[in-house]
Amino acid sequence: MDVRLSPEQHALRDAAAQVVDRLGPDTVVGLDDIERTGRLRAAVDASGWLELRQRAEGDGPLASGVEVAIVAEELGRGLADAPFVGPTMAAELRRRAGAGPAVEPETVLLDRTLSSAAFSRNGETPAGASVDATPGQSALVLLGDDTAARWRLGRVPLRAGDSQLDLTRRTAVVNDGAVLAGLETPDALGQDDVDVWTALGLALTCADLVGVMRGAFELARSYASTRRQYDAPIGSFQALQHMLVDAYVALEGSRSVALHAAWAVDALAPPDALAAAAAAKAYCARAALGVCETSVQVHGGIGNTWDCLAHVFLRRALLSVELFGGADTNVARVLAHHGIGTPAGSGHGLR
Amino acid sequence: MDFGDDPVERAFRMRLRAWVAEHNPGLPTSSTDDGFWEGQAAWHQSLYDAGFFGMSWPVEVGGQDRPSVFDVIVDEELAAAGAPPRPSVGYLVQGLLEHGSDDVKRRFLPGIVNGRDRWCQGFSEPDAGSDLASLRTRADRHDDDYIVHGHKVWTSYSDDAEWCLLLARTDHDVAKHKGISAFALPMRQPGVQQRPLRMINGITKEFGEVLFDGARVPAVNMIGGPGQGWALAMTVVSHEREPGELGYVGRYTKLVNELAARVRKEPDAYGTEQVQHLGWAMVEAEMLRLHVRRRLSDRLTGMSHGPEGSVDKLLMTEVEQVVGHAALAIGGTGVGSDDDTWLKVYLYSRAQSVMGGTSQIQRNLVARRILGLPVA
Numbered sequence: 001m002d003v004r005l006s007p008e009q010h011a012l013r014d015a016a017a018q019v020v021d022r023l024g025p026d027t028v029v030g031l032d033d034i035e036r037t038g039r040l041r042a043a044v045d046a047s048g049w050l051e052l053r054q055r056a057e058g059d060g061p062l063a064s065g066v067e068v069a070i071v072a073e074e075l076g077r078g079l080a081d082a083p084f085v086g087p088t089m090a091a092e093l094r095r096r097a098g099a100g101p102a103v104e105p106e107t108v109l110l111d112r113t114l115s116s117a118a119f120s121r122n123g124e125t126p127a128g129a130s131v132d133a134t135p136g137q138s139a140l141v142l143l144g145d146d147t148a149a150r151w152r153l154g155r156v157p158l159r160a161g162d163s164q165l166d167l168t169r170r171t172a173v174v175n176d177g178a179v180l181a182g183l184e185t186p187d188a189l190g191q192d193d194v195d196v197w198t199a200l201g202l203a204l205t206c207a208d209l210v211g212v213m214r215g216a217f218e219l220a221r222s223y224a225s226t227r228r229q230y231d232a233p234i235g236s237f238q239a240l241q242h243m244l245v246d247a248y249v250a251l252e253g254s255r256s257v258a259l260h261a262a263w264a265v266d267a268l269a270p271p272d273a274l275a276a277a278a279a280a281k282a283y284c285a286r287a288a289l290g291v292c293e294t295s296v297q298v299h300g301g302i303g304n305t306w307d308c309l310a311h312v313f314l315r316r317a318l319l320s321v322e323l324f325g326g327a328d329t330n331v332a333r334v335l336a337h338h339g340i341g342t343p344a345g346s347g348h349g350l351r
Numbered sequence: 352m353d354f355g356d357d358p359v360e361r362a363f364r365m366r367l368r369a370w371v372a373e374h375n376p377g378l379p380t381s382s383t384d385d386g387f388w389e390g391q392a393a394w395h396q397s398l399y400d401a402g403f404f405g406m407s408w409p410v411e412v413g414g415q416d417r418p419s420v421f422d423v424i425v426d427e428e429l430a431a432a433g434a435p436p437r438p439s440v441g442y443l444v445q446g447l448l449e450h451g452s453d454d455v456k457r458r459f460l461p462g463i464v465n466g467r468d469r470w471c472q473g474f475s476e477p478d479a480g481s482d483l484a485s486l487r488t489r490a491d492r493h494d495d496d497y498i499v500h501g502h503k504v505w506t507s508y509s510d511d512a513e514w515c516l517l518l519a520r521t522d523h524d525v526a527k528h529k530g531i532s533a534f535a536l537p538m539r540q541p542g543v544q545q546r547p548l549r550m551i552n553g554i555t556k557e558f559g560e561v562l563f564d565g566a567r568v569p570a571v572n573m574i575g576g577p578g579q580g581w582a583l584a585m586t587v588v589s590h591e592r593e594p595g596e597l598g599y600v601g602r603y604t605k606l607v608n609e610l611a612a613r614v615r616k617e618p619d620a621y622g623t624e625q626v627q628h629l630g631w632a633m634v635e636a637e638m639l640r641l642h643v644r645r646r647l648s649d650r651l652t653g654m655s656h657g658p659e660g661s662v663d664k665l666l667m668t669e670v671e672q673v674v675g676h677a678a679l680a681i682g683g684t685g686v687g688s689d690d691d692t693w694l695k696v697y698l699y700s701r702a703q704s705v706m707g708g709t710s711q712i713q714r715n716l717v718a719r720r721i722l723g724l725p726v727a
Contacts, residue, residue, distance in 0.1 A: 238718075283635075
């Protein structure tokens with residue numbers, strides 16, 4: 001056991017960090033800078049990061065779950081407004097199905113709650129939503145029938161959704177009256193494929209949340225060190241220090257589980273990979289809300305204005321929490337892995 | 352980057368698994384029953400004799416000089432088998448390793464590591480808790496001995512300890528941190544009186560208070576030089592904060608597994624909210640297991656024990672108290688049954704945010720030493 005990153009993984013992290021630091025939005029106004037966004041997307045396209053889960057020579061993907069998580073974390077930290085999770089998840093489906101790589105940008109369709117894959121039964125066009133879509137783009141869907149637990153791939157066209165949740169990643173919904181098109185699927189997907197694919201989605205959203213937490217935390221720490229009240233920096237007051245420490249501790253715990261989830265995608269048996277990812281997501285989802293809310297609070301009144309980046313982190317966290325299920329959904333997955341039936345209802349209410 | 356076992360680790364794990372299946376003494380849960388503390392010495396010696404204790408410590412003191420990951424494997428396998436956790440003596444060992452002379456190390460460490468000598472830790476006093484440096488127990492030089500007067504409290508295992516790692520004031524004319532020295536004091540002598548402390552869950556064997564009234568300790572038993580006791584204390588408490596050093600991952604996993612088995616046996620007896628508590632306890636215990644692995648890997652690069660121990664103590668406290676709430680939710684309070692084991696687990700969990708430095712003290716340390724926040 002040695003869970004340190006390899007030199008190559010460190011280099012990948014540095015490269016991703018550099019792109020994000022150079023081309024990511026550093027102000028709320030910067031989010032509207034179309035030229036910057038275009039350059040960021042071009043840099044991500046050119047980096048090869050979107051192809052990491054495509055088929056390598058032989059059978060497996062070009063890179064493991066750890067590498068895609070490294071990129072996702074840096075993109076989250078820098079509030080990168082460039083698609084990554086959607087295209088990566090689409091590439092994973094295509095590789096598992098033995099389908100060729102996508103010729104144009106593509107994402108995946110999730111159910112309406114965004115918590116799991118959208119399935120089409122008997123060729124009906126399913127309802128659902130996607131992340132990381134651009135107008136006119138399509139999403140991959142799993143097609144099955146009522147008899148066998150095997151799925152083929154299909155595609156549905158998307159239209160922009162009305163959601164303004166995440167200002168860095170737009171969501172989309174299935175076009176009204178859209179027709180589902182089948183896709184050549186040499187290797188039908190089984191439950192194991194869907195489990196590992198879901199584990200990858202959870203690992204990626206955990207990594208994004210860790211990045212978002214790092215960004216939101218640094219924003220708060222730096223503000224607390226410069227903002228002065230009562231003739232002292234507010235970060236010198238114990239009440240604020242303890243809030244910031246609690247945020248940092250939650251971030252440190254999240255790093256550990258997120259790293260394990262990313263490793264588990266390719267290293268553990270499918271049910272174990274899914275359980276590892278679910279435990280990580282439950283932890284990171286709860287932690288991320290706390291850290292981002294702390295960042296808003298530390299900024300005081302300013303933190304509640306549109307122009308402060310604190311809410312951009314909070315909004316991005318809220319979307320990543322929902323993707324592939326939030327805390328309650330994933331606690332239920334962990335319990336199910338221990339042979340304890342899915343609890344009905346939600347709201348964990350820790351005492 | 353690999354969370355899995357390499358072939359050597361795997362072989363060790365398999366050997367340990369087979370041994371535990373044969374030698375699990377089936378002691379009661381550590382936090383609830385004095386029977387655990389009574390059986391702990393035998394368990395320690397049994398683990399050590401089989402080659403499963405002191406994995407990462409130097410060979411000269413009875414260790415095996417292996418990477419700390421072997422301690423993690425021990426914790427995981429003991430928990431999976433429902434065996435008692437690894438004895439928590441790592442902080443004593445690290446304190447003596449770092450601050451003791453060669454003579455001190457040679458005389459005392461082997462007995463601590465192999466479990467033949469029982470030790471307690473005489474640090475806290477009635478008026479020196481969080482503000483440990485204000486301690487008033489004094490040690491005055493008389494020929495080749497020091498004579499000790501004072502009152503210690505929260506002294507773990509003081510009732511069966513042969514030795515006490517004692518902090519006492521030897522110089523009253525310098526700043527309070529600088530006048531403290533550390534000693535290995537023999538407990539079985541006139542002038543040492545030990546009284547058990549009864550904790551909120553009723554156990555009496557874990558903590559005690561110790562009164563020193565003219566107790567003698569040879570000057571050659573001083574650990575480090577005169578006035579260097581504070582540095583030793585800081586080493587000891589920083590290790591005392593680390594879940595990897597304490598073997599607590601195994602304790603939490605064992606408790607969670609026992610609670611899960613109860614629910615699987617009678618699924619209809621538990622409501623949604625109760626089961627949610629258990630789910631969060633699973634998530635938290637798993638977090639700590641993985642966090643310890645990450646920390647131990649960082650240490651391979653030579654990162655030393657620093658203020659990160661306070662972060663880990665805060666995480667460990669979160670886990671202990673979430674597990675405590677799950678114990679209450681699933682195990683119940685014992686009203687209407689004769690079993691108050693789980694009530695005791697819950698009550699015990701409240702101490703985790705106090706022992707080894709309160710959570711508030713840990714937050715102060717992290718704010719200053721890791722986050723670099725401005726000083727008021």
